[in-house]
Amino acid sequence: MTSVVLAGGGTAGHTSPLIATAHRLREREPGVSLVAIGTPKGLESRVVPAAGLDLELIDPVPLPRRLTTDLVKVPYRLRRAVNQARRILTGHRADVLVGFGGYVSMPAYLAARELKIPIVVHEQNAIPGLANKVATRLTDRIAVTFPGTPLRHARVIGMPLRSEITELDRETVARAARVEFGLETGLPTVLVSGGSQGARSINTAIAGAYPELIARGIQVLHVLGPRNFRDDMVPVVDEATGASYRPVAYVDAMEKAYAVADLMIGRSGAGTVMETIAVGLPSVLVPLPHGNGEQARNADALVAAGGAIRLPDERCTGDALVDLVGPLVTDPERLARMRAAGRGMLPGNAADLLCDMILEAARR
Structure with missing residues (x-):
């Protein structure tokens, strides 16, 4: 053995x-x-x-x-x-x-x-x-x-x-996942996640951006990280559009979150970069500005191919996310081009x- x-x-x-x-x-x-x-x-x-x-x-x-x-x-x-x-x-x-x-x-x-x-x-x-x-x-x-x-x-x-990522059937998984996360069918959906530890700058920026996004009919699933989640963080629904902001501490099965999303905002850790490529999810990547610069390098190939947009951490603000994400997530043709750009990049x-x-x- x-x-x-x-x-x-x-x-x-x-x-x-x-x-x-x-x-x-x-x-x-x-x-x-x-x-x-x-x-x-x-x-x-x-x-x-x-x-x-x-x-x-x-x-x-x-x-x-x-x-x-x-x-x-x-x-x-x-x-x-x-x-x-x-x-x-x-x-x-x-x-x-x-x-x-x-x-x-x-x-x-x-x-x-x-x-x-x-x-x-x-x-x-x-x-x-x-x-x-x-x-x-x-x-x-x-x-x-x-x-x-x-x-x-x-x-x-x-x-x-994991095979749940590489073999993800988005539509099948999305049906149950939308119910689990409290999301509506048919509305453009943005997934926000800073990785397993969360990302304070991204969390702060999306807190400023989500009221305008849901007012435009864009729903937001926000994975804050256990250390950043508080008990007073609750869903917010825009009554006019029906779109909601859904904060959660952690998602064990990230394939569920990927399946419901049209676009992801997150750090460019190697896992995030490779998983979004595998599931065909366009992304806005905000590299961690600390460490030895590996997150910026992780994003290079995908950004160059057109499968992701890089947003420097110092420019990651609520207004910047509204201006960038609002038009992008409601543009199906551009999202389709971004999905296609990442396919087959790596083994x-x-x-x-x-x-x-x-x-x-x-x-x-």
Whole structure:
């Protein structure tokens, strides 16, 4: 029986491809042993068990961005986390470690190297994170989502996505989803989401924009993120048009939200970019202005192809969204051109391609 340990967490950008890959491995190898490594602070502590996967936790080892006393503690914390990862890999008799980046991956990579366990890496973003940069010194089995990602040995495979996304039947799913979200049939619909953590600037801008949008007959489904949702956030219906603003904290099955939407406003995390391409959903992308610039790079190819519009974070205001979204979401011909522009941009069988790499490594 093949034993696969997967490491990745922190945000949906790491956990979503991990879960998609694990599910595809189970379909292809029914007897495969799977366990994920995560940290208590990451999104994985909730979504990985919810996806039917075993999860074991190690201590997080964040790297301070400034020179503080915490920097002195990093070597000790890292050694402790590596030892914890070693025990998991040994206890599960791992044949291969698959890493998706994030805090949890660095200790797992180092532990696998010490144990001489093959390592396979998937990098989601166009600009890689630190853990996956280090991993290129430990393995040559590197898969990436976007062409041009600056990692040695990189093989472009796209993003592993859940079958619910890749095989989405929009009309069938939309019927029940509209009822679930309280949306009307026949009205143009905008989906707003800042990803698993939410996006404050987008949330603030849509709060200023939605009264005018619903007055124009455009309904808005707004996924704020659990940290940004308050109990006093309730649906608002425009009595003249029947269009509504529907705020929700989180959507576990994002394919439902994609199915009801004509246009999405969101960050340009790799998962969002690839999922909107897969389901044929035009988008307005507002790259996160912080970090190492990976979100802007993630959006480049889709924007250049005409499948998305980039809106800089500093220009993301209520008035800007009304001026941009109002005419766009009510223009079926332009939306159709945007949907067509994204089709076939990147491989659609990334989960299978990554599984091929994993199983080949495990059997050596």
